[in-house]
Amino acid sequence: MVNLATRFVVMEKKQIIIGAGLVGSLHAVYLAKRGVKVEVYERRPDMRAIDISAGRSINLAISHRGLKALDRVGLKEKVLEMVIPMPGRMIHDVEGNTNFQPYGKNGQHINSVSRGGLNALLMTEAEKAGVKIHFNQRCLKMNLETGKASFRDEKSGETQDVIADHIYGTDGAFSEVRHAMMMTDRFDYSQTYLKHGYKELSIPPAEDGGYRIEKNALHIWPRGGYMLIALPNLDGSFTVTLFLAFEGKYAFEKLNTEQEVLHFFNEVFPDVVPHMPTLVEDFFSNPTSSLCTVRCFPWKYKDKAVIFGDASHAIVPFYGQGMVSGFEDCYVFDQLADEFWNDKEALFDKFQHSRKPDADAIADLALRNFIEMRDLVADPKFLLRKKIEKALSAKHPEKWTPLYEMVTFSEMRYSEALARGKEQDGIMEEVLSWKDIEDNWESPAVFSKIEAVALA
Numbered sequence: 443m444v445n446l447a448t449r450f451v452v453m454e455k456k457q458i459i460i461g462a463g464l465v466g467s468l469h470a471v472y473l474a475k476r477g478v479k480v481e482v483y484e485r486r487p488d489m490r491a492i493d494i495s496a497g498r499s500i501n502l503a504i505s506h507r508g509l510k511a512l513d514r515v516g517l518k519e520k521v522l523e524m525v526i527p528m529p530g531r532m533i534h535d536v537e538g539n540t541n542f543q544p545y546g547k548n549g550q551h552i553n554s555v556s557r558g559g560l561n562a563l564l565m566t567e568a569e570k571a572g573v574k575i576h577f578n579q580r581c582l583k584m585n586l587e588t589g590k591a592s593f594r595d596e597k598s599g600e601t602q603d604v605i606a607d608h609i610y611g612t613d614g615a616f617s618e619v620r621h622a623m624m625m626t627d628r629f630d631y632s633q634t635y636l637k638h639g640y641k642e643l644s645i646p647p648a649e650d651g652g653y654r655i656e657k658n659a660l661h662i663w664p665r666g667g668y669m670l671i672a673l674p675n676l677d678g679s680f681t682v683t684l685f686l687a688f689e690g691k692y693a694f695e696k697l698n699t700e701q702e703v704l705h706f707f708n709e710v711f712p713d714v715v716p717h718m719p720t721l722v723e724d725f726f727s728n729p730t731s732s733l734c735t736v737r738c739f740p741w742k743y744k745d746k747a748v749i750f751g752d753a754s755h756a757i758v759p760f761y762g763q764g765m766v767s768g769f770e771d772c773y774v775f776d777q778l779a780d781e782f783w784n785d786k787e788a789l790f791d792k793f794q795h796s797r798k799p800d801a802d803a804i805a806d807l808a809l810r811n812f813i814e815m816r817d818l819v820a821d822p823k824f825l826l827r828k829k830i831e832k833a834l835s836a837k838h839p840e841k842w843t844p845l846y847e848m849v850t851f852s853e854m855r856y857s858e859a860l861a862r863g864k865e866q867d868g869i870m871e872e873v874l875s876w877k878d879i880e881d882n883w884e885s886p887a888v889f890s891k892i893e894a895v896a897l898a
C-alpha cells in the first residue's frame with residue numbers, strides 16, 4: 443500500500459507576475475527576497491540580449507520614494523551609480539536666457555536614469571534572486587476564477603495556459619489583467635487622454651564627448667500651452683521631449699514638413715536648435731504618442747489577482763512620479779505582506795485600500811504640474827510665490843514645506859501632500875493679492891504678516 447504521506451507533499455502556491463517592466467521587475471525582486479519562487483511572463487524579448495527601447499521615454503527621473511523602495515531590497519546604491527543628479531530646473535526663455543530654479547533645499551535633487559538600464563538591472567537582480575522570466579510571452583486573456591492565464595509566444599506563435607494561485611498584474615497602462623477585472627461586476631474604470639501628445643527627440647553629446655547644455659539640471663522651455671524638456675544621459679546626450687497639443691495653432695497637426703518643423707523650433711525654441719543636429723530626422727522617425735490617466739477600482743479579484751503600477755494607476759508624466767509611485771506600491775505591498783502574507787485576499791484588500799487614495803492624488807498632482815511646468819515656471823507671480831515659500835520654509839522647516847518637496851523629497855502620503863498643497867494655495871493666493879507684495883515681501887513687517895497668515 444502506498445503511504446499517502448509520501449504522495450501528498452504540500453505544494454507551494456504558484457505565484458506569477460505578468461509584465462517585466464520597471465514595476466513588475468522590482469516586485470519580482472521583492473517576492474524573491476520573501477522566498478517566493480515566482481515566475482514572470484513578459485510580452486517583449488529580453489532587452490538585455492537585443493537592442494530594443496525599453497519603452498516610451500529613454501530616460502526618466504527617479505526621486506526619494508523610488509530610491510526608498512529600491513533600498514528596501516538593497517538596490518539603491520547600485521541604481522545611484524547609474525544616475526545623474528538634477529538639483530533644479532533650468533528654464534530657457536524664448537530669447538535664450540536661462541534661469542536655474544533649485545528644486546529643494548541643501549542640494550536636494552531628483553535623478554535622471556536610463557529607463558532601459560534600470561529595467562535591465564532590475565531583471566538581472568530578480569534572476570539573481572531566483573526569479574524565472576519567460577520572454578516573448580504575451581498574455582492574451584485570463585480566467586480570474588480559475589487563475590488560468592493564456593499566453594502566446596510572440597516568436598513561435600504557440601500558445602500555453604498557466605494556472606496560478608496568485609497573479610500580480612504589472613502589465614502597464616493597457617493591462618490585460620485589468621481587462622479581465624473590467625469584465626467583473628462593479629468594476630469602476632476611467633481613462634482620460636490629454637489634448638497633448640509627446641515626441642522624443644535628442645541632443646547628442648558635444649564633439650569632445652561632453653554635454654552641450656548644463657548637465658545637472660532638468661531643462662524646460664516653457665511656452666504656455668506647450669513645452670520642451672530635456673534630461674541628461676550618462677553618455678553626454680540629452681533625451682528631449684516635446685509636449686504639444688495634437689490640434690490647434692501650435693500643434694503636431696501643423697508640423698508636417700521639414701520647413702514647418704524647423705520654422706516652429708526656430709521661432710519658439712531657438713537656443714536649442716543648434717544643439718539638435720538630427721532634429722528633423724528624429725521628428726519624423728519617432729512616434730507621436732498620447733498621454734493618458736487611468737483610474738480604476740477595485741485593484742484585486744478575490745485572492746487571485748492584484749494590479750500594480752501603471753496597470754492600476756497610469757498618470758501623465760509631469761511630476762516624474764509614474765514609475766516612482768509604482769515602486770512605492772511594491773514597498774507598501776511588502777510592508778503589508780509582513781503582516782498579512784498568509785491571507786492573500788486580506789493582503790490584496792489592505793493594499794488596494796491603502797494605495798488608492800494616494801494613486802488618485804498623484805494623478806491629480808501630475809495633471810496640475812503640467813500647467814506649472816509649461817506655464818507657471820515663467821510667470822512672475824509664480825516665481826514670487828516660490829521665493830516667499832522658500833523663505834518661509836527656510837525659517838520654519840517644520841511648519842512649511844512647499845508642495846513639490848512634499849511630493850518629491852518626502853515620504854508623506856501623496857493624498858496628504860495634495861491636501862496640504864491645496865491649503866497652501868489658499869494662503870498664498872491671499873498673500874499674493876496684497877498691495878505691492880512683489881516689492882515689500884522681504885520687509886520685516888510684511889514678512890511677519892505673511893508668517894502670521896501662513897503658520898496660523
Ligand SMILES: Cc1cc2nc3c(=O)[nH]c(=O)nc-3n(C[C@H](O)[C@H](O)[C@H](O)COP(=O)(O)OP(=O)(O)OC[C@H]3O[C@@H](n4cnc5c(N)ncnc54)[C@H](O)[C@@H]3O)c2cc1C
Pocket residue numbers: 460461462463464465466483484485486497498499501502503504579580581582612613614615616617618640683750751752753759761762763764765766767768
Ligand atoms: C514620456 C514619459 C515620461 C515619463 N517620465 C517618468 C519619470 O520621469 N519618472 C517616473 O517615475 N515615471 C515616468 N513616467 C512613467 C513611467 O514610465 C511609468 O509609470 C512606468 O513605466 C510604469 O511601469 P510599469 O512597470 O507599471 O509599466 P510599464 O513600464 O508599461 O511595463 C509594463 C510591462 O508589461 C509588459 N506587458 C504589457 N502587456 C503585456 C501582456 N499582455 N502580456 C505580457 N506582458 C505585457 C510590457 O511589455 C512591459 O514590459 C513617464 C512616462 C512617460 C510616458
